[in-house]
Amino acid sequence: MSREELVAMTRNLIEHGAADTMEYADEVVRVPASSYTDPDLYEQERRNIFRRLPLMVAPSCELPEPGDYKAMDICGIPLLLTRQRDGSVAAFLNMCSHRGNPVASGSGNASRFTCGYHGWTFKNDGALLGVASAKDFGTVDKAALCLKRFPSYESAGLIWATLDLESKLPIADYLSGYDALLSAFGFEGWTLFSQRTIPGPNWKTAYDGYLDFYHLPVLHKDTFGADFYNRANYFFWGPHQRLSAPSKMATRVGSDIEEDLSLLSDDEIPNDALLSGVWTIFPHVSIASFYGGGQRGAMISQLFPGETVDESFTTQFYVMENQPETDEQVKSAHEQFDFLEVVVRDEDYSTGKRQHQALQSGMLKEVLFGKNERGGQVFHQWVDKLTHASDTELLDIFTPEQREAAE
Incomplete structure (x- = not known):
């Protein structure tokens, strides 16, 4: 079933890519700027989201052996x-x-x-x-x-925990079937190549960037390139979402040759294309595929709020399908991981810190999320909903019946 769903999403991306279109939200959404800067709201979020909802606390390959x-x-x-x-x-x-x-x-x-x-x-x-x-x-x-x-x-090769000893929310219900799709990565058999933790801005400011392709050819013009795609279609499972660029063309991992996916049967579509884009796990994780060291890799970014409203910390796990063996493979994998650090630390998070500092002036009352930024719209709606939900309401939100009705 998970492959069928992955193929359906890929066909959606192929069709929009061929037509040079994307799926839009209904309207431009306004979010109060204070939602990023209010210290009281920030404490509510730390308590009602991070200390009450299931969190992805480690990739399985970080704890591979008994003991x-x-x-x-x-x-x-x-x-x-x-x-x-x-x-x-x-x-x-x-x-x-x-x-x-x-x-x-x-x-x-x-x-x-x-x-x-x-x-x-x-x-x-x-x-x-x-x-x-x-x-x-x-x-x-x-x-x-x-x-x-x-x-x-x-x-799916990932570990979740709920930091509430009395929680009655089943973690499987909270994931809304999303982990069945994440299992297509095959992380259960992967290895942890390297990890590091970097400081960032307010947690929502930081997380906005993981849900936004709109900024890629502008902010990352000197790293990814100015011709990089800036459109995304979004797919949702409860509060969790995937964003991927509409395109009928794809490059197989390890190859520079593009192929037209529209010419392939469902069975012929490579796994790389089925898993393209960024997969986010609410409220704090993003997963994106990369290629370094001669094989498939992925960066799993795990974001947590800091002690104050203007700080966060992100642990970047670089996981690989196989442990690099030769010096050349190890060097290539390190180069890929180091490149991603530069992109996130020096471009995304550096910009986010400047943005948050400006918002703290109080001079801007609202920020905007366009019709092409549907992921950010949905993310902030879920943050607001779950921050203010009672424990009873939280259980109701994630019952399979309620979830199916919402979808």
């Missing part, structure tokens, strides 16, 4: 991810049940975690293994003092 772990902080919540002996992934509150000190930092491989404050020890599965000086401490129910566990979910 692998990663500790991270998201909007003030300490998170510990661990790969279990049975191959599943667990997400824990990274706080010792004794006094709350984090039990792990950084990443690595471990079968147990010992708190550096008093020496309480926990198994990789969160169970409390030992209380230091137990005879002196007193009798406790160790089964009741395990690491607290967050809801988590692994699918």
